[in-house]
Amino acid sequence: MTIKFGFYGRVSTEDNQDPQASRAWQLHRARALIESRGGEIVAEFFDIDKSRSIPWQLRPHAAALIEELKDPLRGFDAVVIGEPQRAFYGNQYSLTFPLFEHFGVPLWVPEVGGPIDPANEAHDMIMGVFGGLSKGERNRIKIRVRAAMAAITATEGRFLGGRPPYGYLLQDAGPHPNPGKAADGRRLRRLVADPVTSRVVRWIYSEFLKGRGYLDLAEDLTRQGILSPSASDPGRNKHRDQRAWSRYAVRVILTNPRYTGHQVWNKQRKDEVLLDVENVALGTTTKQRWNTKDQWIWSEHPVHDAIVSVEEYQRVQEILATRARGQYSQRPRPTRRPYALRGVLFCGYCERRMQGNWNNQQAYYRCRFPNQYAILNDLHHPKAVYLREAKILDEVDGWLATAFGPDARERTIAAMTEQAIAPNETVLLDLRQQLPKCDRKRSQHRSTLDAGGDPIEIFSWINETKNERARLEEELKTVPAVQPTSVAEIRSMIEEIGDLVRLIGEADSGDKAELYMRLGLKLTYYPEKQYLEARIEPEPLRRRSVCFRAKLHKLNA
Incomplete structure (x- = not known):
């Protein structure tokens, strides 16, 4: 009798691992274990670029596997893992295996030679040890890498990767000092001053030392027609507004110590924080945080072109310190406001996401473009745009229920077919x-x-x-022409959307935010006309550039 298996594996590309090669050897180990027992892998769940420290519930394919366990009609009888140290980290095994046991799905691993026996203490001990080894291995790698990078920065000042700061270009600096990497063609790079943008950086420092502010400089640069850092490198800044200089772009330039010619590292770090302090069993996630300046690692000597002197940089930092109001803290808020439209509501003036703002015990959304970006001659934008969540939430849910309900499904499919765009x-x-x-x-x-x-x-x-x-x-x-999405594909997507819409009506604000994101909802608010434009771009549709848009009723003033 053939036993049908689901396979789970994971690979992190942080260490330049090859996902295909990693998947292949994990599958090979899994098949070597089950094929001699008449087993066959019929389903695969493989997470790519997900750290082992991330809980199973937050790994897309691991979470999908857990959902499959709950389905009595799942297509497999057991689950096999080729490498437990890739799958389980710390106490994740003790938090995950009870689900397999509860739903009656055996979990096979090579280290125990077959399925894990819940009543076998040795099996439980072995899997717990592998979780600890996985955590220890990751911590050792992190310590070694950080120590090596600190030493390389201080003694050699070597460029450690990433995008060059505004004002610099990357230049070849010879073969890699590691013979193996040099044989593979790896080469070092160094920063050199860009002839055009480096002048802009010098000008910003000079004008700031004369007493000008962030927004004043941003407006002057925009009036001169000088491209902002985002517009200078549009390929890697598609998520940022490229029409004008922002006050924060000016601030980043004024606080970047690498313009002094020194390499600086360890400005940020990654911390593992609890997902829920009230429920430690949910595990941790990784967050990036700023280090204090005394933790920064400076190169002992200048290693690339200096755009400003160390003295100028220090004078700017002293001015910034005197301008600061109070002590700024990087600590996150202890509680999070329940914004149902978080990330899906956009301003009709500037097309930027509107920010949540809690006021009078209610959720509001606002856009303050002129307060952050230079004002453009061709963009009329009020000082602030406000919208109350309660004013539109019921209407949005009502529109979703109407447009994607069973009664209007065929009409919606026809509308989306007309608007289907080739990829x-x-x-x-x-x-x-x-x-x-x-x-x-x-x-x-x-x-x-x-x-x-x-x-x-x-x-x-x-x-x-x-x-x-x-x-x-x-x-x-x-660019070749490609056929748009077919009616059958749109029909399948509409059925999936209908399932999500039914859940939205019963969800609270926190769950609604997640459902709206999964649904692909995009709302654009036009204050002057007092109406809201709704657009559906679910994940499968986004890849095919198919959408369905509608204007909701005019909002009450």
Whole structure:
């Protein structure tokens, strides 16, 4: 008799591991255990780029496996794990195995030679030891890596990776000192001052020392037509507003010590914090936090081009310290406000997410674009846009129930079919948005030339921008056409959406936020017209660029 198995594995790419190779050897170990007993793997659950410290409930495929355990009609009889140290960390085994035992699903691991016996103390001890070894291995690796990076920073000042700060470019610095990595073609890189943006950084420091503020500098830079850091590197900053300089972008430049020519490391750290202090059994998650300045590691000597002097940087930090009001704390709030529309409500003026704001024991949402970004001539935006959650929540839920309920399902499918967009429309839109940015760069270069810059160097920049624009135009011509999503695919997605909509009506604010995100709900609020535009882009649809949008009734003033 063939025993049907579900397979679970996990790999973290933090250490440059190959997910395919890791999955292959974990599957090989699992099959070696079960095939001699007539076993066959019929379902796979494999988490990629998820740390072992993350609880099973927060790993997508591990959570899906737990949900399958609850289904009596699941397609497998048992679960096999090829490498317990990859699957369980710390006390995760003792928190997870009772679920397998409760639903009557045997868990097989190579270390015990077959299924784990709940009544066998030796099995329980072995699995507990592997969880401790997994935690110890991760901690040892973390300690070694941090010690090595601190030493490399202090003694060599080597560039340790990541994107270069605004004002710098990356330059080849020769082969990697590790012979094995050098043989594979790995090379070191170093920071060099960018001829254009480094001047902007010097100007920001100079003007700030004259007494100007963040927003004043941001508005001046925007008026001059100088691209913001996000707009200078749009490929890696799609999540940020690229139309204007923000006050926070100016602040980041003024507080970055690497402009002094020194390499600086350990400005941030990763801490493991409890998911719920009232329920320790839920486990921990990793959060990134700021270190105090006395914990930063500075290189002993300057190792790359200095854009500002150490003295200028220190004077700026002294000014910032005197301007600070009170003591700023990086500690999170002890409790979290229940914002049902968290992350799904956008401002119709600037298209940015509106922020939750608790006022008079009620949830509000606000957008303060002019308070954070420079004001653009072509963007009219009030000082603050406010919207009360209770004003729209019932109407949003009512629209969802109507549009995706059984009675309106066929009408909704027809509407989504008409609006279905081929996948490559997104690629075309992105390419078309980059063309005006090339034109703005050329205008910026001409302004630099008029200001007395080196003609030979500036003409080389102009030619590079021309070549970039020509490359984008060629890519626009070569983007292939792809068929839009079929009616059958849309029908399947609508059925999934209908299941979520039924849950929303019974959920509290905290659960609604998660359901709205899973549903792919996007709301855009237009204050002047007093109406709300609703758009559904669920995860399967987002990859196919299919959506369904509707304008809700005009809101009451």
